[in-house]
Each structure stands twice: as C-alpha cells, then as structure tokens.
Amino acid sequence: xxxxxxxxxxxxxxxxxxxxxxxxxxxxxxxxxxxxxxxxxxxxxxxxxxxxxxxxxxxxxxxxxxxxxxxxxxxxxxxxxxxxxxxxxxxxxxxxxxxxxxxxxxxxxxx
Numbered sequence: 001x002x003x004x005x006x007x008x009x010x011x012x013x014x015x016x017x018x019x020x021x022x023x024x025x026x027x028x029x030x031x032x033x034x035x036x037x038x039x040x041x042x043x044x045x046x047x048x049x050x051x052x053x054x055x056x057x058x059x060x061x062x063x064x065x066x067x068x069x070x071x072x073x074x075x076x077x078x079x080x081x082x083x084x085x086x087x088x089x090x091x092x093x094x095x096x097x098x099x100x101x102x103x104x105x106x107x108x109x110x111x
Contacts, residue, residue, distance in 0.1 A: 020046035032065040033058055042068065049087070049104045057099035062089045064103065067111075082111045 022044040029040040029052060036056075043051040045068075058064065063086070070081040091102035 020048045022046045022049075022051075027071075028069045030067045030069075031058070032067075033062055040066070043100070047105075049090075049102065052101045052103060054099040054101060057094070058089050058092055058101045060089050060092045063087075064089065066103070083108050084111055 023046065024044050025042060027042045027045065029042060031038045031040050031052070031054070038054060038056050038058075040052040040054045043053050050068075052058075052066075066085050066087070068083045068085060070083065072078060072080045085103075085105045085108040087103045087105045087107075089101045090104050093100055
C-alpha cells in the first residue's frame with residue numbers, strides 16, 4: 001500500500017473528541033464488512049478505536065468485524081497474535097486518493 005499524509009497528532013479537529021491515547025502503529029488488518037474481506041493497515045490504534053488505511057472505502061455508520069495481526073516480538077509477544085474486533089465506522093474520508101476510516105471498537109478478544 002502507498003503511504004498517506006495525515007494531520008499530525010493534536011492538530012486535527014477530532015483530537016479533542018478522543019477519549020483514549022492513540023499510538024501511531026501500523027499493523028495488518030483483515031476487515032469483514034457486508035460479507036467481503038478487505039485488507040487494511042492501522043494508522044493509529046487505541047483501546048477504544050483505530051484509524052484504518054483501506055484499499056476499498058467503507059461508509060460511515062457501517063458495522064464491521066476486523067482482525068488485527070500483532071507480529072511476534074511486538075508488545076512483548078513471543079508469537080504472532082491476533083485481536084478479533086467488532087466495531088463501527090464513525091468517520092470515512094479520502095486523503096491523497098487513499099480511503100481511510102475511523103473505527104470505534106465495541107468489543108474485542110485475543111485469539
């Protein structure tokens with residue numbers, strides 16, 4: 001995937017509405033939305049949500065399930081781990097020809 005330019009942390013209008021600290025980490029994600037699997041990358045991640053850089057756009061309000069892959073060696077994991085999340089798209093937009101979606105995580109479990 002190509003890289004995208006996003007507002008620096010603390011300068012976007014959404015910064016003031018966030019309830020959790022976001023960490024700028026890129027992890028592989030598989031998104032399941034309306035019966036379709038899509039590949040994505042996280043741009044940032046928190047306990048309550050994430051920003052996804054997508055290949056195909058998702059619409060605001062859409063319910064999704066997604067699997068976040070945490071590679072071995074990251075976060076003190078000795079093996080690759082995965083987190084299965086359910087959530088909803090709260091913001092969807094394009095930046096430099098690339099679709100993005102802000103997701104609120106409603107539920108998650110480690111696999």
